[in-house]
Amino acid sequence: MSSCKEEDTQQKWLWVNGPIIIGAGPSGLAVSACLKENGVPSLILERSDCIASLWQHKTYDRLKLHLPKQFCQLPLFGFPDNFPKYPTKRQFISYLESYAKHFSINPKYKQAVQVAEFDHVSGFWKVQTQNFQYFSKWLIVATGENAEPVIPNIQGMDKFKGPVMHTSLYKSGTEFNNQRVLVIGCGNFGMEVSLDLCRHNAIPHMVARNSVHILPREMLGISTFSMAMALLKCLPLRIVDKFLLLVANLTLGNTDKLGLRRPKTGPIELKNATGKTPVLDVGALSQIKAGKIQIVHAVKEITKIGAKFVDGKEGEFDSIILATGYKSNVPSWLKGTEFFTEQGMPKTPFPNGWKGENGLYTVGFTRRGLLGTACDAKNIARDIGDEWRKYKGFCKNFCISRNLSDSQGICF
Numbered sequence: 001m002s003s004c005k006e007e008d009t010q011q012k013w014l015w016v017n018g019p020i021i022i023g024a025g026p027s028g029l030a031v032s033a034c035l036k037e038n039g040v041p042s043l044i045l046e047r048s049d050c051i052a053s054l055w056q057h058k059t060y061d062r063l064k065l066h067l068p069k070q071f072c073q074l075p076l077f078g079f080p081d082n083f084p085k086y087p088t089k090r091q092f093i094s095y096l097e098s099y100a101k102h103f104s105i106n107p108k109y110k111q112a113v114q115v116a117e118f119d120h121v122s123g124f125w126k127v128q129t130q131n132f133q134y135f136s137k138w139l140i141v142a143t144g145e146n147a148e149p150v151i152p153n154i155q156g157m158d159k160f161k162g163p164v165m166h167t168s169l170y171k172s173g174t175e176f177n178n179q180r181v182l183v184i185g186c187g188n189f190g191m192e193v194s195l196d197l198c199r200h201n202a203i204p205h206m207v208a209r210n211s212v213h214i215l216p217r218e219m220l221g222i223s224t225f226s227m228a229m230a231l232l233k234c235l236p237l238r239i240v241d242k243f244l245l246l247v248a249n250l251t252l253g254n255t256d257k258l259g260l261r262r263p264k265t266g267p268i269e270l271k272n273a274t275g276k277t278p279v280l281d282v283g284a285l286s287q288i289k290a291g292k293i294q295i296v297h298a299v300k301e302i303t304k305i306g307a308k309f310v311d312g313k314e315g316e317f318d319s320i321i322l323a324t325g326y327k328s329n330v331p332s333w334l335k336g337t338e339f340f341t342e343q344g345m346p347k348t349p350f351p352n353g354w355k356g357e358n359g360l361y362t363v364g365f366t367r368r369g370l371l372g373t374a375c376d377a378k379n380i381a382r383d384i385g386d387e388w389r390k391y392k393g394f395c396k397n398f399c400i401s402r403n404l405s406d407s408q409g410i411c412f
Contacts (some may be wrong), residue, residue, distance in 0.1 A: 241266025
């Protein structure tokens with residue numbers, strides 16, 4: 001990164017000679033690497049103290065990648081050959097650390113963005129953190145779809161006498177031994193946490209408020225995702241969806257009978273339209289069939305000792321775990337643009353949601369996982385690379401025009 005900075009007693013500012021990237025997760029690392037490959041320097045601002053903070057601080061211990069590693073690697077640098085087909089959490093983090101080292105990516109940590117806004121007078125982006133104001137011609141939003149936990153507003157939650165935690169704080173079922181645990185949510189997080197609780201002798205009751213697609217992680221010895229991607233190259237999406245559901249029903253059985261209703265829309269079509277990911281079963285369904293994971297209806301009210309459900313039943317629980325997912329936090333800090341929805345997602349759908357106006361870009365908002373991230377990162381790097389040669393000397397001229405010198409903290 002090339003930069004210029006000026007200090008006074010109240011405000012520090014930094015000119016970034018290249019794009020500012022918000023977020024040091026997989027998306028931020030990928031776009032930084034692709035930019036470097038195109039000869040473009042960049043600066044990553046990260047609110048936490050490490051790369052991939054969601055993976056490092058807010059995931060449970062037993063987590064593994066749900067997709068084969070070839071679909072989860074970042075551009076220009078693959079997984080080690082000795083990694084298993086489905087790498088563990090620790091292996092994935094080590095891969096990201098190696099990725100950052102390989103491309104000499106050094107984020108600026110503990111820089112929580114308070115406001116980012118395009119200045120129409122100067123023609124540059126201003127990014128304000130707790131102790132700096134950064135300026136750049138380009139801003140890349142890489143905070144992703146899962147920046148903040150979703151905490152539902154359920155009546156009576158404040159009355160519950162036991163612990164209530166989001167899955168972002170859950171590590172393992174060790175502390176829930178022999179407890180009756182209410183798990184609110186039946187997506188991949190809810191399923192895996194419930195499975196982990198079973199393996200630590202807890203008694204999970206999983207709330208299935210909405211319909212959900214459950215697919216085997218592998219079909220006929222092949223990754224379900226791999227099979228779907230291959231079939232989509234030669235068959236219409238709805239035909240592929242019908243095939244996936246046929247095989248799922250043959251291998252897993254009718255999940256409706258277990259209280260897990262399937263949506264009317266097929267799994268891939270639903271994912272593309274809403275971002276709702278089908279559950280890839282890694283063992284939870286067998287525990288549900290065995291009665292070790294109980295399926296319960298939507299919660300009507302939390303009580304002091306448990307919950308009341310919409311079907312009129314009640315239950316007593318020792319703890320509550322919110323497997324209610326995550327959301328984007330972009331609207332809380334990105335101002336002055338209508339590129340994002342109120343939910344913090346690009347209004348323009350994939351594959352064209354990576355570029356906005358005035359040098360604004362987004363990566364990691366495709367609802368297509370790391371494959372979508374890789375696609376966005378490459379597009380952004382090519383686009384900025386075409387402009388870069390016109391502007392790579394701007395920083396030096398900018399500083400000279402302000403009569404700044406090396407004694408004032410300038411560096412190129």
